Structures are given as C-alpha cells and as structure tokens.
Amino acid sequence: MEGQGPAPEGVDVTTPNVARMYDYYLGGKDNYAADRAAAEQVIAMVPEITAIAQANRGFLGRAVRHAAESGIRQFIDLGTGLPTQDNVHEVAHRVAPDARVVYIDYDPVVIAHGEALLATTDNVRLLQADLRRPDDILASPVLRSLIDLDQPVAVLLAAILHFVPDEEDPYALVGRLRDAMVPGSMLILSHGCADDQPAAEDEADIRDVYRSATSPILARSRAEIARFFDGFELEEPGLVPAADWRQVSADTPFTPNRSLLMAGVGRRTG
Template sequence: MDEQEGRAAGIDLSRPSAARVYDYFLGGAHNFEVDRRLAAQIAAMTPNLAATMRAGREFLRRAVRTLLDSGVDQFLDIGSGIPTVGNVHEVAQAADPSARIVYVDIDPVAVSHSRELLAGNELTAVLHADLREPDRILAGARESGLIDLTRPVGVLLAGVVHFVPDADRPADLLATLRAAVAPGSFLVVSHSTFEDQPPEMLDAQRLSARTDTEITLRSRAEITGFFGDWTILEPGAVHMPLWRPDLPPDPDERPERFGAFGGVARYDHPGG
C-alpha cells in the first residue's frame, strides 16, 4: 500500500504508527514516510534499536516453540503487528502444520497487510481489535472457528501491554484473558522497562508519544504481576535474551541493553 492508497483507505498519515515503525525496523515494506522519519529519529538516539526489535522477535519464537513442545496447537497473538519472516504462524506451522493462529492488531494497516500476506492460509485469521476490549477479542477468536477456548491456548502479548496506560487498567485486561482460557494454557508477555536503562534509551522510548500508542515503561515486579497466580516458567521474567536462549548468552552483549523483560506462565489450576 502506497501513501495514495493509504489516504484513500482513510488512514491518518499525519501521525506515525507503532506497528508500522516496528515493521520498518524489521526490514518490512509496510510503512509510510511519516513512520520512517520517526524511526530515523529513534535510531539516531539508540543505534541498536533494530537489534532490540530482533531480540523481541527471537524471544517470541523461543516462547512459541516452548508452547508447542508442551502440546499447544492454537495461538491468540494480540498486538501482532504485520506478519514478517519468522512470525508465529511460520514457527508454529513448521513444527505442527495443523497449528491455528488468530492475529489481533489495532492498526488498520497492519490488519490489511496481514490479511493480504495470509491469504490462502486457512489456519490463520486476523482481527481488527484493541487489547482494551478483551471480551471482543475473545468473541472474535471463537467466531473465527480456529480457537477452542475449552482447550489449552497460547495467549501471546509480545511488545503490546506497554502500549496500554495505567488508566486503562492493563492488569484487569489480562485477568479477563486469563479467566477465559482452559487449564494447560500459557501466557507470553514481553514488555519495555525503565530498569537498568541509560537515559538515552528512556528518551527514545518517550518518542513513542508521537504515535497513537505511547509506551508506558514498567518495572519487573509490575510485569510479573500480569501473570496473576499462574505458574511462571523458569527463568522467570528476565531480559529477553536471557529467556531460554538457544546458545549461552555472551555477558559482554549486555542483555539489559534491549530494554525489555520477557516471561511465560502456565495455567495449572482453576482460579489462576
């Protein structure tokens, strides 16, 4: 979609979109000049930001593989952005061709491109919805025919909860999602933090205020709280490269520099 098509579709091109900025940093083509300008400003302040985006994607892949190993074959990916190389359906369906994925995003461009990219894949669906409307998301997932909430499901919230301000009660939103799924389900969360961060990283995060989805940085304790009383898998909520890495991390790489914690929790019993 070029900018003329974007205007024709009613997309506000005066403000950048977090999903499209993210797509740009991952090397995608589904972004506009307004997004690229903001991305350039952020990159000038934090030259390793593209690596940070990749670290987030790699954490998500490892988490999805962990869920697959536990027998999960259906995934609800909320705040999915624009599916690019290595996204959830590619990882899941490579291991289990019958795996089903429902993607959810608030950005109409992300949703439009996702539907184009996934055309012909009958085991995927894309919903245009807001994390702040969990009941609507759950209803849409059921109506897709791909998600059976009476069976274990992987609920993925990678890099999205930090776009929900405290005023919108993110803990309550996640509690609604947790309450809707069956025992044996998993919750995956990655979330930006102010802990262990240099001032220039915090300044770059604050540039998100120029998008429609400003980032709220939270502590490890706050992020861990999003799992409720579910069982948090080892090694807990940690800097993303430290969560079950494929290879031992190099301490000289300073995993905290990526500015986000990631964790996975399992629902073992009623009331979790």
C-alpha cells in the same frame, strides 16, 4: 532504507505509526517517511532499539515453538503488528501443521497487510479488534470459529502492553484473558522495562516521540511486569531479557546491561 509505495486509500502516512516504526527497526519495508523519521529519533537516543526488536522476534519464535512442542495447538496473537519473517503460524506449523492461529490488531494498516498474507493460509484467522476490550475479543465469532476455549491456548502479548497506560488497567485486561484460559494454557509476554532506562532526558524525549505517534509508550519495572503473570507459573528461565529466554545461540546483537525488554512464558495453573 526505502519504504513501500503509495499508501492504501484511507491510510494516514503523516502520523508515525508504532507498528510501522517497529517494522523499520526490524529492517522491513512496510513503513513511510514519517515512521522512519520518528524511528530514527528513537534510534539516535537508544541505538540498541533495533537489536531489542530483533531480540523480541527471536523470543516470540522460541516461545511459540516451545508452546507447540508442549502440545498446544491454539494461539491467539494480540497486537500482532505487521507481518514479518517467521510469523506465529509459520513457527507453529513447523511443529504442528494442524495448529490454529488467530491474529488480532486494531490497526487497519496491520489488517490490510495481514489479509494479503493470509489469503491462502489454512487454520489462520485475522480479527480487527482492540486489546483493551477483551470481552469483545473472547466473544468474537471470528475467534470462536477457530479457537476452543475449553482446550489449552497460548495467548501472546509481545511488546504490546507498554502501549496500554495504567488508567486503562492493563492488569485487569490480562486477568480477563487469564480467566478464560483453561489449565495448561500459556501466556507469552514481553514488555519494555523501566529498571535500566536511558538518561532521564532521553527517556522523556522517547516518550514525546511515541506520544506524537499512534500510541504513547510506558515502560514498567520488572516487578510490575511480573504482576502480569499472576495466576501463571513461569516456565524456566523465568522473567528475563528477551534475548536470554532459551537463547540457542549467541548471534543476537544485544547489550546485556541494558535489559530494556523483559520476556517470559507462564503456564496457567488453575
């Protein structure tokens, strides 16, 4: 697949970018040679990775629709990645045209593409910020201009926390977000799972690929992923492979015995 044209000024196209690699897995065009080469290395070791990326997008759409149908009108998408089909605001607005969405990413490539997409879109904002600084995000005038934290909100952490290493305490940052969410709010989360990983040598090689990219990657066990939902009540069917979360058809290609991405939706209970 051919990537996009010349890079915007200041964008490094020589280092693989995890957002652009994900775009490549999804069949997108917003990627460059270094991204495609790194992504192809991962695909060679884990051929299911493209199906897993598709399963994650499917989960995200179903979860956002569920939240909107449950009455939530505010969405905060952390680590949003590059725009693709059925973005959060598009899914939410089909259910509730008055839904408000704030996209957050620290990657300038994502911000540049997002600004172009959202230039004429109402009730949507884009914030360049680091997930690892939740207090700055929660206090941001950009976020506060659209999101009322005294009302229920859906916080999305889709396939992003496996890029936050243990030494940066991802549980504490999710806890800070949880503490800012009123009862009735939802956490929509997916995460790479370590319980059914590729062969050890392939796993090490995959980590090496991402270590040479913009973010290292760390899969966690199902039990470790479940900890992110402390303070939330998991909605049915619980924490399951992303393709299985309220799947409405069997058309998502996925190998069920390789549950490499777990997903769930939790409701804030108090």
